[in-house]
Amino acid sequence: MLSLVVLLATLSAFSPPARDAHAVLHAIEARYHHAQTLKAAFYERYSDDGGGTGGSAESGTVYFSQPGRMRWEYQSPEQKLFVVDGTNVWFYVPADRTASRAKVKESSDWRTPLALLTGKSDLAKLCRTIEIVDAAKAENPEDRPASAENTVLRCVPKRESADADQEIREVLLESDPAAHLVRLIIRQPGNLETEFRFANWEENRPIGETMFHFAPPPGVTVVDEATLANQIH
Numbered sequence: 001m002l003s004l005v006v007l008l009a010t011l012s013a014f015s016p017p018a019r020d021a022h023a024v025l026h027a028i029e030a031r032y033h034h035a036q037t038l039k040a041a042f043y044e045r046y047s048d049d050g051g052g053t054g055g056s057a058e059s060g061t062v063y064f065s066q067p068g069r070m071r072w073e074y075q076s077p078e079q080k081l082f083v084v085d086g087t088n089v090w091f092y093v094p095a096d097r098t099a100s101r102a103k104v105k106e107s108s109d110w111r112t113p114l115a116l117l118t119g120k121s122d123l124a125k126l127c128r129t130i131e132i133v134d135a136a137k138a139e140n141p142e143d144r145p146a147s148a149e150n151t152v153l154r155c156v157p158k159r160e161s162a163d164a165d166q167e168i169r170e171v172l173l174e175s176d177p178a179a180h181l182v183r184l185i186i187r188q189p190g191n192l193e194t195e196f197r198f199a200n201w202e203e204n205r206p207i208g209e210t211m212f213h214f215a216p217p218p219g220v221t222v223v224d225e226a227t228l229a230n231q232i233h
Contacts, residue, residue, distance in 0.1 A: 021130045024151050027179040035203040038064040042072070043197040048190070055193075062198075068104070069212040083214045090214040099216050102225035127155040133172070142172075142185065142195075149177050 032038065042062045047055030060075040067086065074080035083090040084104060092099040133152040135144040145152045155171040167189065174183035184196040216222050 021132045021153055024132065024153060024175065024179075025130060025173075028173065028175050028181055031179045032064075032181070035064075036066050037204055037207045039200075039202040039205055039207070040198045041200045043199075045195045047193050047195075063207055063211055065207060065212055071211050081214070083212065085212050085214065088214075092214065092216070092220070097219060098221045098223060099214070100223050100225055126157055127171075128158045129156045130154065145174055146183065147176070150174050150182065152183075 040062055041059070043057065043059045045055060045057045049055070058074050058076060058078075058080075060073045062073070063071040068084065069086050070082070070084040072080075072082035074082070079094055081090070081092040081094075083092075087104060089102045089104055090099055131154050133143050133145075133154050135148075135152070138144050143152060143154075151174070153173045153175075155173065157168050157171065159167060169187045169189060171187070172183070172185040173181060176182050180201050181198055183198070186194045
């Protein structure tokens with residue numbers, strides 16, 4: 001019996017500490033909040049069948065800068081630009097010769113929550129509940145980490161709108177052992193799902209201020225989302 005107790009004590013001493021969801025989240029935020037600028041390659045997939053074969057996929061390069069500024073350069077399959085300058089959200093498709101503009105607080109775009117990467121928000125305060133996904137019990141393969149060393153967090157956001165159809169149902173965040181964000185999945189009602197994958201993170205590299213400003217090229221029509229919404233309703 002004494003030998004068994006000694007053996008269990010020894011195994012316990014060498015066992016890794018239990019992971020805590022908030023500790024993992026704080027590690028992710030600490031990494032990105034301390035960086036003035038960030039750059040990464042991204043892959044984005046959108047589907048309306050709960051992550052099935054339907055939908056579309058795009059890729060490009062994303063830049064982040066404190067406080068709360070982002071620049072998404074879509075390169076494939078079509079050139080597009082999405083810029084958050086801290087006040088406005090711009091979306092520009094060169095082929096359409098049209099740019100849309102909205103205030104950051106009024107934008108319903110699913111990229112704006114990623115401002116958390118630039119210290120603009122505290123994700124822990126946005127989550128009603130947060131937990132580590134148990135890969136062994138996850139029925140959906142997408143809920144499991146891409147690598148056994150990674151951790152997947154499930155965040156159920158607090159309700160901020162009376163319109164349930166516009167609410168984000170849950171957010172999955174996958175991080176590697178170095179607390180890099182490698183994957184993000186945003187799920188909304190109606191089986192809508194947007195997935196981001198990130199790679200080749202670079203921190204505190206020089207990025208010009210002009211990268212986070214958008215000036216509509218000559219001849220480009222600017223449409224305010226608020227005006228458009230009023231016309232629809």
